[in-house]
Amino acid sequence: MPLESKIDGIIARRQAESLHILLVEDNLVDARFITGLLKGASGFHWRHVVQLSEALALLSTVRFDIILLDLNLEDSLGYDTFSRILTAASSTAILVLSASDDEELAIRTVREGAQDYLVKGSFDRRLLLRSIQYAFQRKQSEEALRQSEATVRSIFENSLDGIMIVEDEGFCVEANSAAGGLVGLSREDLRGRSLLEFLGRDQEGDWIQMRDSGSGRTRFWVRRDDGVKRLCDCGFSAHILPGRHLIVLHDITEQQNLEERLRQSQKMEAVGRLAGGVAHDFNNILGVITGYAELMQMTAADAAQSFRADKIMAATEKAAGLTKQLLAFGRRQMMTPHPLDLGMVIGEVTNMVEVMVGAEIQLRIHVQVEDLGVVNADQGQLEQVILNLAANARDAMPNGGVLSIKIERHTSAGIAADVPPGDYVMLSVRDNGIGMDPETQSRIFEPFFTTKQTGTGLGLATVYGIIKQSNGHIAVDSEPGVGTTFSIYLPRIAETIEDVEQKSRQAPPQRRYYNGTETILLVDDEEDLRNATAEYLIGCGYKVTKARDGKEAIEVSDGFRGEINLLISDIVMPNISGRSLVDHVRKTRPDTSVLLISGYADDAVIRHGIYHDRAGFLQKPFTFQLLGSRIRALLDTGPQN
Ligand code: ADP
Numbered sequence: 001m002p003l004e005s006k007i008d009g010i011i012a013r014r015q016a017e018s019l020h021i022l023l024v025e026d027n028l029v030d031a032r033f034i035t036g037l038l039k040g041a042s043g044f045h046w047r048h049v050v051q052l053s054e055a056l057a058l059l060s061t062v063r064f065d066i067i068l069l070d071l072n073l074e075d076s077l078g079y080d081t082f083s084r085i086l087t088a089a090s091s092t093a094i095l096v097l098s099a100s101d102d103e104e105l106a107i108r109t110v111r112e113g114a115q116d117y118l119v120k121g122s123f124d125r126r127l128l129l130r131s132i133q134y135a136f137q138r139k140q141s142e143e144a145l146r147q148s149e150a151t152v153r154s155i156f157e158n159s160l161d162g163i164m165i166v167e168d169e170g171f172c173v174e175a176n177s178a179a180g181g182l183v184g185l186s187r188e189d190l191r192g193r194s195l196l197e198f199l200g201r202d203q204e205g206d207w208i209q210m211r212d213s214g215s216g217r218t219r220f221w222v223r224r225d226d227g228v229k230r231l232c233d234c235g236f237s238a239h240i241l242p243g244r245h246l247i248v249l250h251d252i253t254e255q256q257n258l259e260e261r262l263r264q265s266q267k268m269e270a271v272g273r274l275a276g277g278v279a280h281d282f283n284n285i286l287g288v289i290t291g292y293a294e295l296m297q298m299t300a301a302d303a304a305q306s307f308r309a310d311k312i313m314a315a316t317e318k319a320a321g322l323t324k325q326l327l328a329f330g331r332r333q334m335m336t337p338h339p340l341d342l343g344m345v346i347g348e349v350t351n352m353v354e355v356m357v358g359a360e361i362q363l364r365i366h367v368q369v370e371d372l373g374v375v376n377a378d379q380g381q382l383e384q385v386i387l388n389l390a391a392n393a394r395d396a397m398p399n400g401g402v403l404s405i406k407i408e409r410h411t412s413a414g415i416a417a418d419v420p421p422g423d424y425v426m427l428s429v430r431d432n433g434i435g436m437d438p439e440t441q442s443r444i445f446e447p448f449f450t451t452k453q454t455g456t457g458l459g460l461a462t463v464y465g466i467i468k469q470s471n472g473h474i475a476v477d478s479e480p481g482v483g484t485t486f487s488i489y490l491p492r493i494a495e496t497i498e499d500v501e502q503k504s505r506q507a508p509p510q511r512r513y514y515n516g517t518e519t520i521l522l523v524d525d526e527e528d529l530r531n532a533t534a535e536y537l538i539g540c541g542y543k544v545t546k547a548r549d550g551k552e553a554i555e556v557s558d559g560f561r562g563e564i565n566l567l568i569s570d571i572v573m574p575n576i577s578g579r580s581l582v583d584h585v586r587k588t589r590p591d592t593s594v595l596l597i598s599g600y601a602d603d604a605v606i607r608h609g610i611y612h613d614r615a616g617f618l619q620k621p622f623t624f625q626l627l628g629s630r631i632r633a634l635l636d637t638g639p640q641n
């Protein structure tokens with residue numbers, strides 16, 4: 001509702017209810033004269049007192065609309081009388097009754113807050129009533145204005161958005177504390193400073209354009225004196241007063257960061273899927289290549305042929321190493337998590353790290369001993385993480401430097417932007433090398449992103465995959481010319497390791513060939529791999545029946561007369577999955593051993609319960625030699641069903 005109509009409403013209501021008047025007058029003749037004038041008019045109620053003390057006592061309990069005030073009383077004189085009444089009844093209209101020789105004092109009271117004055121002996125009823133009405137109305141509108149000003153001021157002061165009023169050249173005339181906070185100054189210090197000081201030269205044009213267009217929205221980077229930058233949405237309204245412009249700044253830095261992180265992690269997720277998918281198919285192809293190379297080697301006619309087969313196998317082994325890294329990035333690598341003491345892990349790799357970084361680089365290792373706790377992770381993978389980070393640190397310090405590896409417990413809320421509050425064991429790897437600019441930093445976890453002549457760009461992608469797969473978080477802090485710190489946070493699962501499952505490193509196989517005569521049902525939807533594997537197994541002496549998927553395998557199994565000693569099956573296949581096939585065979589042929597093979601270990605495989613299954617498992621690509629040894633081991637121990 002507009003102010004005027006609000007006031008009109010109040011007055012109309014009041015007049016209908018009548019006005020309450022307090023007459024403060026010690027001259028009884030004057031008092032009688034005034035009340036005589038009031039008596040004739042309707043709608044007025046009055047009380048009359050002769051002393052200031054009486055008036056003050058009354059005002060403390062009763063509310064009046066108007067005070068008719070004589071300044072010279074028995075117990076108080078002149079301006080003092082007015083001032084004490086004003087303090088006691090600040091929201092009541094005051095009409096001063098002045099003696100004819102004291103008009104100057106009356107004028108002063110009007111300047112200080114009285115609504116009007118009347119000179120005694122010079123007014124009649126009409127003038128008195130009109131002055132009363134007028135004084136009341138003036139007081140009402142002053143009050144309404146005061147209240148609306150107080151509301152606006154409180155919005156201004158309490159707003160979480162920065163509000164500034166600037167003049168034409170951008171100099172700040174007034175600002176609230178939120179605006180001060182944005183630029184790192186008190187609001188007093190902000191006054192008189194130019195908006196342009198905080199915007200940076202390249203944004204000057206935006207400001208001028210916005211000012212000239214009268215109103216609008218734009219986005220500014222606001223830079224504090226200490227260099228910290230905040231991104232702000234800026235609303236602008238020109239000429240809210242002549243030569244005064246309003247600027248509202250809403251800080252969206254956090255929101256922008258969150259969006260950016262989300263985009264980043266979605267990108268990584270997508271790239272991860274792609275990498276994992278490619279690696280999976282590639283593994284099957286590698287399986288075929290290794291398989292035939294191995295067959296070639298077994299039947300080589302001379303040393304030259306055997307040498308060539310060796311070379312093919314060595315090359316595929318390298319390629320398999322690459323896909324393994326890709327799988328780790330795509331989080332599809334099989335991992336065997338154990339309760340681990342990170343201090344122990346670092347102990348195992350320190351020597352390797354030392355050799356890798358060389359004598360130019362000083363290695364400092366700090367491990368918290370007390371209360372560190374344990375994490376759940378795959379030791380081999382964590383070793384790989386440390387080695388990859390150390391390799392990068394070495395590359396970042398070509399002229400030597402300090403590499404510090406620290407392991408300590410971190411219990412805290414909001415350790416780093418992407419790390420949710422929790423109890424962690426933190427592994428940090430810090431170098432004082434070349435560092436990275438923000439552009440490089442935003443891409444380092446992408447597979448194949450490298451800034452090095454001979455880099456693969458897979459180191460950090462692998463690290464990222466492993467850490468995510470271990471439910472951990474990774475943060476990086478880097479500055480060009482200063483150095484880089486990678487911090488890894490792994491959930492702390494317990495105080496101590498009760499039973500650390502020691503990694504049983506398999507002894508290298510002694511036997512070159514693993515022959516046998518048993519019957520094997522071989523199921524794989526990759527035809528080439530199936531054929532190569534069958535050829536190898538037949539070469540070893542086994543009797544082999546092949547099936548191209550789960551459905552065909554069930555038919556073969558059901559129709560086969562005689563014993564099947566071993567089922568070798570791929571896990572993810574069209575029609576019936578390897579898992580269902582295994583269930584069927586276990587029911588119908590309890591004496592058959594099972595060996596599962598798979599190109600990846602994504603969620604699907606984990607859901608298939610590989611970890612907890614007693615069936616054997618082999619990750620593709622594998623060498624036939626490894627396959628041979630696993631088959632023999634399974635057949636020799638019999639089915640674990
Ligand atoms: P690569 O080491 O093969 O280049 P990475 O994935 O390990 O691949 O690293 C990707 C990129 O990240 C590097 O090329 C380098 O630009 C940057 N980087 C990683 N670690 C550091 C570090 N400690 N200091 C400076 N730059 C680094």
Ligand code: MG
Pocket residue numbers: 388391392457458459460
């Ligand atoms: Mg690297």
